[in-house]
Amino acid sequence: xxxxxxxxxxxxxxxxxxxxxxxxxxxxxxxxxxxxxxxxxxxxxxxxxxxxxxxxxxxxxxxxxxxxxxxxxxxxxxxxxxxxxxxxxxxxxxxxxxxxxxxxxxxxxxxxxxxxxxxxxxxxxxxxxxxxxxxxxxxxxxxxxxxxxxxxxxxxxxxxxxxxxxxxxxxxxxxxxxxxxxxxxxxxxxxxxxxxxxxxxxxxxxxxxxxxxxxxxxxxxxxxxxxxxxxxxxxxxxxxxxxxxxxxxxxxxxxxxxxxxxxxxxxxxxxxxxxxxxxxxxxxxxxxxxxxxxxxxxxxxxxxxxxxxxxxxxxxxxxxxxxxxxxxxxxxxxxxxxxxxxxxxxxxxxxxxxxxxxxxxxxxxxxxxxxxxxxxxxxxxxxxxxxxxxxxxxxxxxxxxxxxxxxxxxxxxxxxxxxxxxxxxxxxxxxxxxxxxxxxxxxxxxxxxxxxxxxxxxxxxxxxxxxxxxxxxxxxxxxxxxxxxxxxxxxxxxxxxxxxxxxxxxxxxxxxxxxxxxxxxxxxxxxxxxxxxxxxxxxxxxxxxxxxxxxxxxxxxxxxxxxxxxxxxxxxxxxxxxxxxxxxxxxxxxxxxxxxxxxxxxxxxxx
Amino acid sequence: xxxxxxxxxxxxxxxxxxxxxxxxxxxxxxxxxxxxxxxxxxxxxxxxxxxxxxxxxxxxxxxxxxxxxxxxxxxxxxxxxxxxxxxxxxxxxxxxxxxxxxxxxxxxxxxxxxxxxxxxxxxxxxxxxxxxxxxxxxxxxxxxxxxxxxxxxxxxxxxxxxxxxxxxxxxxxxxxxxxxxxxxxxxxxxxxxxxxxxxxxxxxxxxxxxxxxxxxxxxxxxxxxxxxxxxxxxxxxxxxxxxxxxxxxxxxxxxxxxxxxxxxxxxxxxxxxxxxxxxxxxxxxxxxxxxx
Numbered sequence: 037x038x039x040x041x042x043x044x045x046x047x048x049x050x051x052x053x054x055x056x057x058x059x060x061x062x063x064x065x066x067x068x069x070x071x072x073x074x075x076x077x078x079x080x081x082x083x084x085x086x087x088x089x090x091x092x093x094x095x096x097x098x099x100x101x102x103x104x105x106x107x108x109x110x111x112x113x114x115x116x117x118x119x120x121x122x123x124x125x126x127x128x129x130x131x132x133x134x135x136x137x138x139x140x141x142x143x144x145x146x147x148x149x150x151x152x153x154x155x156x157x158x159x160x161x162x163x164x165x166x167x168x169x170x171x172x173x174x175x176x177x178x179x180x181x182x183x184x185x186x187x188x189x190x191x192x193x194x195x196x197x198x199x200x201x202x203x204x205x206x207x208x209x210x211x212x213x214x215x216x217x218x219x220x221x222x223x224x225x226x227x228x229x230x231x232x233x234x235x236x237x238x239x240x241x242x243x244x245x246x247x248x249x250x251x252x253x254x255x256x257x258x259x260x261x262x263x264x265x266x267x268x269x270x271x272x273x274x275x276x277x278x279x280x281x282x283x284x285x286x287x288x289x290x291x292x293x294x295x296x297x298x299x300x301x302x303x304x305x306x307x308x309x310x311x312x313x314x315x316x317x318x319x320x321x322x323x324x325x326x327x328x329x330x331x332x333x334x335x336x337x338x339x340x341x342x343x344x345x346x347x348x349x350x351x352x353x354x355x356x357x358x359x360x361x362x363x364x365x366x367x368x369x370x371x372x373x374x375x376x377x378x379x380x381x382x383x384x385x386x387x388x389x390x391x392x393x394x395x396x397x398x399x400x401x402x403x404x405x406x407x408x409x410x411x412x413x414x415x416x417x418x419x420x421x422x423x424x425x426x427x428x429x430x431x432x433x434x435x436x437x438x439x440x441x442x443x444x445x446x447x448x449x450x451x452x453x454x455x456x457x458x459x460x461x462x463x464x465x466x467x468x469x470x471x472x473x474x475x476x477x478x479x480x481x482x483x484x485x486x487x488x489x490x491x492x493x494x495x496x497x498x499x500x501x502x503x504x505x506x507x508x509x510x511x512x513x514x515x516x517x518x519x520x521x522x523x524x525x526x527x528x529x530x531x532x533x534x535x536x537x538x539x540x541x542x543x544x545x546x547x548x549x550x551x552x553x554x555x556x557x558x559x560x561x562x563x564x565x566x567x568x569x570x571x572x573x574x575x576x577x578x579x580x581x582x583x584x585x586x587x588x589x590x591x592x593x594x595x596x597x598x599x600x601x602x603x604x605x606x607x608x609x610x611x612x613x614x615x616x617x618x619x620x621x622x623x624x625x626x627x628x629x630x631x632x633x634x635x636x637x638x639x640x641x642x643x
Numbered sequence: 644x645x646x647x648x649x650x651x652x653x654x655x656x657x658x659x660x661x662x663x664x665x666x667x668x669x670x671x672x673x674x675x676x677x678x679x680x681x682x683x684x685x686x687x688x689x690x691x692x693x694x695x696x697x698x699x700x701x702x703x704x705x706x707x708x709x710x711x712x713x714x715x716x717x718x719x720x721x722x723x724x725x726x727x728x729x730x731x732x733x734x735x736x737x738x739x740x741x742x743x744x745x746x747x748x749x750x751x752x753x754x755x756x757x758x759x760x761x762x763x764x765x766x767x768x769x770x771x772x773x774x775x776x777x778x779x780x781x782x783x784x785x786x787x788x789x790x791x792x793x794x795x796x797x798x799x800x801x802x803x804x805x806x807x808x809x810x811x812x813x814x815x816x817x818x819x820x821x822x823x824x825x826x827x828x829x830x831x832x833x834x835x836x837x838x839x840x841x842x843x844x845x846x847x848x849x850x851x852x853x854x855x856x857x858x859x860x861x862x863x864x865x866x867x868x869x870x871x872x873x874x875x876x877x878x879x880x881x882x883x884x885x886x887x888x889x890x891x892x893x894x895x896x897x898x899x900x901x902x903x904x905x906x907x908x909x910x911x912x913x914x915x916x917x918x919x920x921x922x923x924x925x926x927x928x929x930x931x932x933x934x935x
Contacts, residue, residue, distance in 0.1 A: 536725075
């Protein structure tokens with residue numbers, strides 16, 4: 037029974053750490069209606085600030101904590117300054133996407149500064165344990181619990197008893213009214229970002245000390261955990277965020293006890309999707325209410341798309357097809373082949389996020405489903421490679437649509453979070469379903485690309501194969517957009533209420549678009565798996581989802597030509613300039629950030 | 644005006660909607676005969692738009708029924724209501740901002756596209772989205788013809804607005820003036836081929852010329868025999884167009900009758916002006932009163 041005591045205790049401690057994250061997210065959401073995806077980066081920076089303080093300067097614990105909090109608060113001010121303030125009056129999801137860009141940049145800066153290798157974060161408290169009944173409790177556990185309680189108490193007192201706290205609450209309730217009453221809402225935003233980020237950094241430091249382990253990749257998971265806790269407790273609800281965090285901590289801890297560590301995140305994300313779909317206002321919401329208006333809206337900047345005649349597009353396709361003859365450089369051909377495959381992913385996401393307005397943040401999962409489907413079909417069942425790729429598209433369409441279908445009722449940010457979680461769930465299922473997917477070992481020996489039994493063993497033939505698929509699917513997408521479905525899908529995106537009033541069943545058309553888009557992504561994943569001959573659960577990771585989104589925004593949402601251009605620019609150019617891999621993610625983050633700020637309609641315009 | 648003896652096209656009975664402690668719509672009864680022009684007026688917050696939303700499926704009533712052409716349509720989803728022939732416009736105008744004028748109107752005709760949206764019975768209906776996708780991509784003759792006919796019809800509808808919209812067929816709706824967006828919205832509603840048209844303040848935010856133009860257009864629609872339910876604050880317009888006027892206040896119907904009778908109803912004047920203000924025997928009749 038001692039173990040159950042330990043698991044409960046562990047759950048509460050982890051819950052406390054999540055609470056420090058989730059409370060910050062809830063505060064930020066409260067005043068600015070933003071889900072801050074850079075929060076996990078603040079957490080990492082806090083951990084590394086503590087690491088530098090302890091290892092370089094040997095600071096005692098209270099100073100280390102102060103330094104981490106101060107660094108976090110400063111960083112929060114910076115995020116508010118660059119991620120939020122310039123985007124007032126933009127689409128409501130723009131700041132969310134901007135914080136994703138910021139988090140990419142911050143994480144890469146940390147990684148470039150400290151290397152991606154994990155570090156130890158020593159603390160004098162790690163060794164001390166006290167006996168309580170049949171279990172033991174560590175000094176760190178007590179510290180974390182105390183800090184959790186103290187910050188909750190301080191926060192409560194601040195919001196309840198200080199003028200600034202009143203202003204924060206007033207801004208959260210009604211921003212415009214608060215502004216008219218003379219509240220400086222920009223200053224409130226800054227204050228809240230500073231407080232929230234200070235708490236986030238503190239959380240990172242405590243986790244680092246608790247596990248005596250930090251690495252830059254903790255960022256994304258931390259953001260997700262904070263978001264899960266917050267959504268479970270009700271978005272923007274501070275006490276709810278604390279309760280949600282404790283619940284999440286316990287669920288994870290008991291989940292580990294029952295099923296093992298590798299299932300831990302799976303529970304978190306299933307909890308998230310279940311709460312989103314069943315109780316979108318959180319478990320503790322007193323009554324059913326519709327989400328407030330700012331949750332609606334997609335990322336569509338009105339613009340006149342650049343009209344390229346079909347003749348010119350056909351000429352470009354012919355030129356691309358002739359390239360291997362004119363310029364038979366294997367390096368160029370491989371790079372462009374890669375760009376065509378990303379182009380397929382772009383086609384997929386530009387239809388789903390652009391045309392029908394479902395901003396998917398978990399799109400890499402469709403690649404993974406397609407990749408595994410084609411690999412397993414060809415290896416386990418001996419299906420010819422061409423057929424397996426086609427099947428991979430269909431399987432991705434069916435599984436992807438089925439997984440996302442319950443979330444179609446969600447709007448705006450909520451749908452994006454759900455897709456993000458579903459993407460993580462797919463990746464975790466692949467990791468854990470060892471009998472099918474070979475788990476963490478991955479799948480090797482995937483047969484090379486071939487059609488009709490003829491192996492494609494030259495760079496040229498592979499190039500043509502990828503280009504041909506891209507051209508065919510792009511042509512089909514053009515045809516789709518010019519049909520009645522094109523206008524119906526865009527009507528759903530522009531105003532779902534009005535669309536319903538004119539007889540358009542939202543689920544039907546969202547599912548249709550999602551299935552068509554998933555097919556292209558599944559095919560792309562399938563081809564990729566045969567090209568690589570080895571894939572595992574990390575081949576198609578969440579960075580790929582964000583890269584896909586950057587490609588699509590760069591080209592212009594919903595714009596078929598734009599998606600291909602975006603992938604050539606983002607995938608091809610770094611190759612041409614031989615940018616080192618670790619700088620690429622940094623560039624993607626910066627490009628995303630700059631696009632949202634300065635050219636939300638992309639290069640060719642939204643359609 | 645149609646006789647009261649025939650079965651009403653729209654029959655609302657005891658419709659109620661509460662928001663917390665507030666009863667926004669309190670047991671409202673309403674009849675609208677086929678071909679009738681019925682207006683709902685009332686001060687702000689009287690529950691007119693809530694009533695509209697209940698009838699058009701955007702909100703669900705706590706009690707009461709709505710029948711349309713004899714069929715119970717209470718709690719029908721908006722998309723089913725569109726399919727039975729109810730079209731509406733929105734109080735603040737909701738056009739599809741990034742769609743062209745032409746596409747906006749064509750979306751209005753969505754429920755009338757039959758060739759490209761095969762209606763199959765139940766087990767097959769699960770496959771109908773795939774059929775729709777295939778038909779949209781392949782576009783056999785029937786689909787192409789249907790699209791062409793709908794486009795011609797949309798042009799006819801748009802020509803009702805004279806030269807306001809015809810030169811702007813390919814312009815995205817967000818680039819239009821406010822008045823033109825409201826016109827597009829009405830064009831979109833007409834494209835549905837409605838049996839009943841619900842207009843929620845179609846002239847809100849319009850200047851006098853634009854209002855007069857809209858009024859004459861709505862007058863044309865009325866003369867063409869369309870059944871219309873109108874919410875409007877501009878009482879001159881209501882009095883001139885309506886066969887019958889229903890007055891709501893605080894969620895309930897307080898008067899129901901011909902425009903002239905309603906105009907002089909003391910309860911109505913009181914609702915608009917407050918209790919016993921002035922106290923004169925010759926209380927002002929409504930249009931002047933509301934203008935104050």
